[in-house]
Amino acid sequence: MQFWIIQGLNSLSLGGLLFLLSSGFSLIFGLMRLANLTHGAFFMLGTYFGAISLRNYSGLNIWVAALGAGIAVAAIGGLFERLILTRLKTNPLGQVLVTLGMSFIISDACLMFWGGDSIPVPTPQSLQAPTRVFGFVFPTYRLVLVGCAIAAAIALYFLLERTRLGAMIRAGVDDRQMARAVGIPVSRLFTIVFCLGAGIAGAGGVLGGPILSAYPGLDGDMLPLALIVVILGGIGSLLGAFVGSFIIGFIYTFGSALFPELAYIILFLPMIFVIAFRPQGLFGRVGA
Amino acid sequence: MKWIAAALLAVALVLLPFFAGDFYVNLASQMLIAAIFALSLNLLVGYGGMTSLGHASYLGVAAYMSALLTSRYGWGHGASAVFSILGTTAMAGFFGVIALRATGLGFLMITLALSQVLWGLAYRMSGVTNGDNGIGGLTRPMPFGISLDSAAAFYWFALIVASFSFLMMTVFAASSFGSSLKGVRDQPRRMAALGFNPWMIRWITFVYAGFWGGVSGLLYVYYNKYIHPTSLSTTSSAEALLGVIAGGSGTAAGPAVGAALVLLLKNYVSAYLDRWNMLLGAVFVFIVLVMPTGIVPGLTKLLQRRPR
Numbered sequence: 120m121q122f123w124i125i126q127g128l129n130s131l132s133l134g135g136l137l138f139l140l141s142s143g144f145s146l147i148f149g150l151m152r153l154a155n156l157t158h159g160a161f162f163m164l165g166t167y168f169g170a171i172s173l174r175n176y177s178g179l180n181i182w183v184a185a186l187g188a189g190i191a192v193a194a195i196g197g198l199f200e201r202l203i204l205t206r207l208k209t210n211p212l213g214q215v216l217v218t219l220g221m222s223f224i225i226s227d228a229c230l231m232f233w234g235g236d237s238i239p240v241p242t243p244q245s246l247q248a249p250t251r252v253f254g255f256v257f258p259t260y261r262l263v264l265v266g267c268a269i270a271a272a273i274a275l276y277f278l279l280e281r282t283r284l285g286a287m288i289r290a291g292v293d294d295r296q297m298a299r300a301v302g303i304p305v306s307r308l309f310t311i312v313f314c315l316g317a318g319i320a321g322a323g324g325v326l327g328g329p330i331l332s333a334y335p336g337l338d339g340d341m342l343p344l345a346l347i348v349v350i351l352g353g354i355g356s357l358l359g360a361f362v363g364s365f366i367i368g369f370i371y372t373f374g375s376a377l378f379p380e381l382a383y384i385i386l387f388l389p390m391i392f393v394i395a396f397r398p399q400g401l402f403g404r405v406g407a
Numbered sequence: 408m409k410w411i412a413a414a415l416l417a418v419a420l421v422l423l424p425f426f427a428g429d430f431y432v433n434l435a436s437q438m439l440i441a442a443i444f445a446l447s448l449n450l451l452v453g454y455g456g457m458t459s460l461g462h463a464s465y466l467g468v469a470a471y472m473s474a475l476l477t478s479r480y481g482w483g484h485g486a487s488a489v490f491s492i493l494g495t496t497a498m499a500g501f502f503g504v505i506a507l508r509a510t511g512l513g514f515l516m517i518t519l520a521l522s523q524v525l526w527g528l529a530y531r532m533s534g535v536t537n538g539d540n541g542i543g544g545l546t547r548p549m550p551f552g553i554s555l556d557s558a559a560a561f562y563w564f565a566l567i568v569a570s571f572s573f574l575m576m577t578v579f580a581a582s583s584f585g586s587s588l589k590g591v592r593d594q595p596r597r598m599a600a601l602g603f604n605p606w607m608i609r610w611i612t613f614v615y616a617g618f619w620g621g622v623s624g625l626l627y628v629y630y631n632k633y634i635h636p637t638s639l640s641t642t643s644s645a646e647a648l649l650g651v652i653a654g655g656s657g658t659a660a661g662p663a664v665g666a667a668l669v670l671l672l673k674n675y676v677s678a679y680l681d682r683w684n685m686l687l688g689a690v691f692v693f694i695v696l697v698m699p700t701g702i703v704p705g706l707t708k709l710l711q712r713r714p715r
Contacts, residue, residue, distance in 0.1 A: 154512045156460075156519075206696060212458055213695045215515060216652070219460070219645055220691030227685035339641065343523035346516050354513075380534065383527040390520065391505055398508045 124255050126376050127369075132261035134368025135268030136330065139323025140341055141348040142275060142360045143316030149292045149355025150312045152211060156218040157199070159342030160225035161317045163333070165192050165324025167229050170238040170333040181243045185325035192321025193314040200313040205306070222338060230335045240328025260329055267326055271319065272361050279357060288312060292355060344371075347390050353403025362401060420566060424559035432558040434674065438667040439562075439569040440626045445650040445666035446576050447619035452648065453657030454580050455612045456592035457507075458515050460644050461522030464502070465620030467639035468525065469495040470628035474542045475535070484548030492621045499617020503610045510595075522644060529636035541635035545628060555629070565626055572619055577659050579615060588612055642684060646673070649687065653694050655701030665702065 144158045168188035173179055199221060207213040242260045250259045279285035290298040291305050299305050331337065344367065352363025366389065374385035393400060424432050444466055451457045469491045476487035506517040529536045536542070547555040555561045579585055590598045591605040599605055628634050637643065646669055654665020672690070676683050694701075 148512075152512070154516050203692065203696070210695075210699065211512065213699060215458070215512065216648070216695050217692050219641075220688040220695070223642070223645070223684045223688030223691070227682055227688070231682065231685070339523070339526075343520050343527075346520045346523075350513075350516060350520065380532045383524050383531060387520065387524045390517075394505055394508045394517065398513075 121255055122376075124253055125257065126372055128252060128257050128261065130369040130372040131365065132264045132330070132368075133372055134365035135265040136323065136327045137344055137348055137364035137368055138268040138361055139271060139326060140320060141345040141352075141364055142271065142357060143319040143323075144345045145349045145352070145355055145357065145360040146275075146312055147316040148349065150288055151309050153204070153218070154215050155313075155316070156215060156342065157196075157222045157225065158316070158320055158345055159338035159340075160222040161192050161196060161320040162324040162327075162341050163229060163338040164195070164225055165189065165321030166240065166328045166331065166333040166337060167233055167238070167324075168192070168321070169325030169328045170240045171233065173240060174238065181240070181325065181329075185322040188325045189318040189322030192324075193318030196317025197310055197314040200310050204313070205309075222342075226335065226338045229333075233333070235335055237332045237334030239332045240325065242329040264326060264330070268364075272357070275357055284311070347387065349400070350390055351393050351400060353400025356400070356402040359400055359402035421563075424562055429558040432562045434671075436558070436562045436565045436630055437674075438670050439565040440623050440630060441647070441650065441666040441670045442663035443569050443572045443626065444620060444623035445647050445654070445662040446573060447616045447623065448647050449651045449656055449658075449662040450576060450580065450612055450616040450619075452651050453655075453662070454585060454588050454592065455609060457510070457609060457613070458648070459506075459518040460515050460641065460648065461502075461506075461518035461520075462616075462620055462647055463639050463641075463643035464518075464522040464525050465495050465499060465617045466624035466627055466643070467529065467634075467636075468498055469621035469624030470634045470638060471529065471536060471542070473625055473628050474545055474634045478542060478545055484546075488548065488625055491625060492618065495621030495624065496614060496618045499614045499620070500610075503613035503617070507606060507609050507613065519641065519644075522639065523641065526636055526639040526641070529639050536636070539636065541633055543633045545632040545634075547629045547632065561630065565630070568622065568626060572622055573663070576619060580659065584608070584611075642687070645691070646687065649691055649694065653690075653698070653702055655704040658701070658704060661701055661704065668702070 140158070140162055143161075144155060147153055147155045147158075165185075165188045168191055169181070169184045172184050172187065173181065203217055203221075204214055207217060242258075246260045246263055248259060249256045250262060251257070252262075277285075279288060287298070287303045288308055290301075290303055291308050295305055348363040348367050349360060351366060352359025352361070367386065370389060371382060371386050374382040378385065420435075423435055427435070444462070447465075448459065448462045451459050451462070472491035472494050473484075473487050476482040476490060477484060482490070502518070502521055506514050506521065509517055530538055532538075533540075547561065549555065550564070553560065555564050580588075587598065587603055588608055591603065591608050595605045598608075624638075627638065647666065650666030650669045651662040652665070653668060654663065655661030672686070673683055676686055
């Protein structure tokens with residue numbers, strides 16, 4: 120019984136982490152029709168920024184670090200979008216290849232600056248004491264992480280559904296040309312959404328740090344998870360990213376606990392299943 | 408003129424070991440292997456319009472199967488080669504069914520996810536694959552009792568296989584099936600209206616490309632006598648894709664040239680500094696921004712423009 124509850128809570132926290140990773144990816148894909156393969160590298164960059172700043176400035180709070188890293192990664196993403204991606208507007212394949220090239224550059228730069236050893240991100244002191252859930256002891260930080268993901272999901276929901284910016288983004292997702300025709304600055308929206316997606320990934324990287332820690336290859340570990348989540352949930356759908364994250368969180372956690380060597384295969388079974396029977400994903404409206 | 412150049416090139420390739428040192432002969436063998444691999448990817452990317460970011464799966468799986476069968480289960484090289492290629496082709500058939508549910512970016516993402524899964528398996532299933540240590544101490548086969556342990560012997564062996572696969576893939580692309588493949592790439596709806604089955608054409612190409620990817624994987628493991636999970640990684644797929652695009656996707660020889668250039672670059676850069684991945688990324692960005700049609704078509708255009 121203890122096993123199931125503890126692993127269930129672990130699954131929830133992994134799911135929360137995955138949502139912070141994949142919501143930005145899904146958002147960017149939905150609007151820009153761009154598979155942003157730099158996303159794992161953005162996440163890793165965030166983790167490294169968090170790990171380094173928390174190591175060097177001991178008074179720093181992890182929430183401040185997450186905010187700072189999110190803004191820094193968003194700025195890098197914005198530059199990348201403005202300087203390179205806009206030049207390839209008519210060449211979607213070229214865009215993907217450039218994001219892949221960019222991810223190699225970022226991950227190698229991380230290796231160059233911060234070396235090959237993993238750098239831990241300390242759990243904030245106030246959250247180090249474990250919490251009792253149904254009489255079982257569980258790390259408080261992981262529960263807070265789930266809370267962060269839910270807060271991010273609600274914030275994104277309100278941004279997309281209740282604000283003028285969100286309405287413009289939705290219009291751009293549904294019909295880019297019509298949106299342009301009625302005067303929505305789609306090109307500027309692209310930059311905003313790319314910054315936003317990169318920033319969420321960067322901040323998520325810091326928040327995931329206490330669980331994952333910063334290490335070379337983190338980007339390669341996270342990118343396929345993001346891909347699987349959005350393929351499963353439906354590309355461009357916030358709800359899909361949310362549900363997909365928790366499904367994958369559960370499958371991955373229980374898969375690793377019960378069949379450690381096969382966790383990777385179990386992980387991709389639901390993806391095959393969804394692709395076979397519902398290629399647009401669980402909540403997607405358009406096919407990839 | 409073109410034929411004389413081709414004949415000269417062929418003679419130079421055959422005679423290479425007589426005037427080049429072992430280092431260069433080995434480098435040439437690696438180039439041939441990379442060329443087969445890139446050409447097989449070119450069938451998908453260039454002729455089929457299916458950009459795969461998971462082609463290393465076929466190279467890696469064939470190499471791992473051959474390594475496991477010969478070293479752990481004591482199979483002979485002949486049987487294990489046949490079984491590895493069959494297994495890899497069957498896997499391509501299965502992956503094709505999954506990945507071809509989507510086209511374009513969806514296809515790319517699915518192939519990437521599938522290859523990452525295999526890479527993760529190679530790393531984590533250390534009971535089978537020996538994990539990060541890789542599988543070493545392998546041997547090269549002895550076709551007709553001829554030892555391939557010298558650099559020159561292996562080079563000629565690789566040259567024979569590479570020539571044959573180049574021929575087979577060129578014939579494939581030039582055949583009427585190849586034409587229908589290009590038709591499906593450019594106008595899938597019209598092709599469907601004409602009575603072709605676009606999905607089946609894509610799937611057959613996918614499997615065929617997987618087959619030749621497996622062949623390059625066998626040569627790869629014979630050459631290195633060692634296999635490590637990195638050969639299944641995205642970097643490995645991306646290197647091949649860069650070779651294809653840099654050389655000119657959809658041309659017969661371009662990808663072979665591109666792959667050889669990428670390999671040369673990698674060898675020379677690795678000798679002086681260890682920032683290969685960063686350079687690979689930068690070259691990727693540069694090629695896509697500046698030379699999107701590739702080096703060989705670019706040069707061809709330059710040569711044609713010159714007055715005769």
